[in-house]
Amino acid sequence: MNNQTIEHAAAIIAGARRLVVTTGAGMSRECGIPTFREAPSALWENYDPADLATPEGFQKDPAMVWKWYAARRETIAKVAPHPGHFSLAELEQMDWDDYLLITQNIDNLHRVAGSSALVEIHGNIFLFKCFDNNHPVPTLPDSDEVPPRCECGSPVRPDVVWFGEMLPYDGLRRADAAISACDTMLVVGTSGTVYPVAEFPALARTAGARVIEVNPERTPITGLTEVYVEGTAGEAIPALVEAVRRKRAG
Ligand code: BV8
Secondary structure (H helix, E strand, C coil): CCHHHHHHHHHHHHCCCEEEEEECHHHHHHHCCCCCCCCCCHHHCCCCHHHHCCHHHHHHCHHHHHHHHHHHHHHHHCCCCCHHHHHHHHHHHCCCCEEEEEECCCCCHHHHHCCCCEEECCEEEEEEEECCCCCECCCCCCCCCCCCECCCCCEEEEEECCCCCCCCHHHHHHHHHHHHHCCEEEEECCCCCCCCHHHHHHHHHHCCCEEEEECCCCCCCHHHCCEEECCCHHHHHHHHHHHHHHHHHC
16 A cells, blocks of 8 residues: 555545545455455355346245345354444544445445445345335344245345346435535445446546545546555555544644
């Protein structure tokens, strides 16, 4: 991780008034949650997330998709946010005219770390609804059925956005408003391959924003950035937020 790029990125963020932060699976990698790019855990090595995370996949084998999410919930429930998650929650508390964190992650870790100006744009693995009518299911029914059923009789599913499904309207509206008004966007730990979120950095650039990326590898987003910090979220984000605090303290 290059201190010069950290200082350069921090100078831009310290001078920002309207900041949007976007995060992907790389943000949670140092908590021990595998990214989508990595070979799935042995348990699911014969399945492709793009097949499982679809309405068709659920309709074809609801029990198998339910078990896949249950296994992911079990893994996620055992991990805690890392210093990068907590640093983003601190960044939110600094003085902004507007601040929004948009995450593609469904692992609830930004919420646990204290981020509140937050859009979980692909949903949250710990929330549930029914498949046929989108009835919220606040607590899972005590049933041996896999998946359990909603009071309306429809199978329960995780309240996440599957491939081929529209993103939540309210989340998209909040994201669109923040991105079109922002002067700076910080993009952390995403391969920039899933749409429409993959377009967010380009939308920010079109709105005149300065784009900064934190990722150990270059991505299709890197070409859009003013500063590319070659580093991991767990190391680079705490260093970046500390440098912003120092620069704002003058
Ligand atoms: C939509 C929730 C429109 C579920 C996810 C056919 C029909 C309809 C749409 C499409 C279609 N064909 C294509 C599309 C569009 C599709 C899409 O983009 N497909 C891709 C594969 C091409 N998009 C959709 O379907 C979206 N909906 O378009 O609806 C529509 C229009 C009309 C009618 C109906 C619909 C919905 C997409 C949401 C899918 N749900 N998640 C679940 O998680 O189970 S996506 C899921 O994968 C994640 O949420 C995330 O978005 C994505 C993974 O991406 P990343 O987060 O970037 O993770 P990745 O592993 O790729 O990369 C990790 C990065 O981290 C890497 O760069 C790595 O270098 C870096 N890294 C690694 N370690 C670290 C690190 N960085 C920092 N620190 C580290 N330590």
